[in-house]
Amino acid sequence: MAEESYDVIIVGGGFTGTYNLYKLTKCGFRCKLIEKGSDFGGTWYWNRYPGARVDTYVPGYEFSLEEVWKDWEWKDAYPSGEDLLTYFAHLDRKLGLRPHCLFNTTVKSAHWNEGTHSWDVVAEGNTGLYKANSRYFILGVGNLAVPYVPKIKGLDKFAGKWSHTARWPKEGIEFQGKRVGLIGTGASGVQIVQEAGTKARQLTVFQRTPNMAVPMRQRPLNSQDQLLASASYPDFHRKRRQTFGTYDYDMNGRETLEDTDEQRELLYEELWTLGGFRPFLGGYTDVLKSQHANDLLYAFWRKKVSERISDDRKRAILAPEVPPHPIGAKRASLEQNYWEVMCQSNVDLVDMNEEPIIEVTATGVRTTKREYELDVLVLATGFDAFTGGFFQIDIRGEGGRTIQEHWKDGIRSYLGTSIDQFPNLWYIYGPHGPVALNTVPVVVEIQTDWLATLLEHLRDRSVTRVVAKTAATETYGRHVSEIAPPLLLKANSWYLGANIPGKMRAVRDYMGGVPAYINELAKEVEEGYPGYQTE
């Protein structure tokens, strides 16, 4: 069947795909990368909505490769989506990736071939079907890659322009002077508010759950700053592998009630001033373990945010006295001027708990109370996280078993990189790996470096078939469930699949922190890969 043959086929041209291509090609493997979009960028290729911006500061959200960072400059401490696409072009130039890639091509199926110990891959592109065969098949399909569009009656009847944030058209959608509606107030929704609120004639925000966003502390960067800072990049990049959340800071080792009220207030203020995820990953260790600790942090958050919300009605909806879920139990969003924009007179806030949406009409959105006339409707309604990207491909392992069948009762993964009964298949930054609380490029480097060592080990021993053992997979799966901080289980988050109606609620993320995860990987190597069976 195969028309082309490779050692490795990689799906996806985001951080995972580009780093795997670079690393495995360097190790002497013949690789092909297949990408649905017309260029590199992954999440940043698709999320072109105005205001899209990463929630990790420079140089946290980039590869640690010196040949890449030494002549690269960012414009802002928290880079924009546009700058990230330019970064991917820089990566391509520095690492020579493009000749190994096939763009505008969607992988449709990958079937394990027991006779040849390889994967038969079929993809569809502009010029028709593409067929290839590879010893290894690597999925870099992204964790937040498949947009979730809720089934709202009448959406197809809307006569204005509408788009999900993650499928934003390249030509853009004009907000200036328009009546814009927004459904969804997660990280993407916050960024849309900040952008559309300053341009739209009228912005109507339909909120189901308030976003407990924390300050971003954005600042522009100049060349001189970066040149000076770059001397410490190797240290920064080393540190981010040593902290729970892959940042250059870590929790302080103390529980909330070990400090006096004054000490606690001082620490909260300090973390707030520094910005980013520090209230959750840079302070007390029990924020997601103890309800009392969480309540104290919520009270502080509410006090700070309330000071910035001048409108009483909006304050009650945006920062309620009783939180809908523990603070930090959904991935925190970072804001710049969210609360101020929300208070502008051209911004209307609809509490969907009081006033649910009934339907979208040709001219707007109709709730139980009234119709809101709109020219543009933005859906920032999130993603079918973790498994969405896998299920779009017809992947069949041993005996023709599909991945959907195999994961029917929950994720089965060994070390967050491989699946029992799916030989020679790997994935990066996916289920049961450290994803939700961590930074993509860091996790991608950790997992891929480990995988490259394993594939070299197998090549040296002329192994052609490797598969995770079932017992090891089940032990690892239990471990992943047990280590999840208890308060994380109390929110309807994408961490648990609870944002998608009908999706099984389960822990899909390794939440033990990156140092513990690195230990799991290192143990596997030191003990001679006991979790795998080889031929």
Ligand code: NA7
């Ligand atoms: P999120 O964080 O999953 O947010 C999705 C938002 O959409 C959230 O406010 C949801 O409300 C809302 N939503 C989803 N379905 C509906 C329906 N049916 N009606 C009204 N509102 C709805 O996605 P984002 O794109 O913002 O961010 C994803 C990640 O990107 C983020 O975690 C960062 O890592 C970066 P809910 O809270 O479920 O009530």
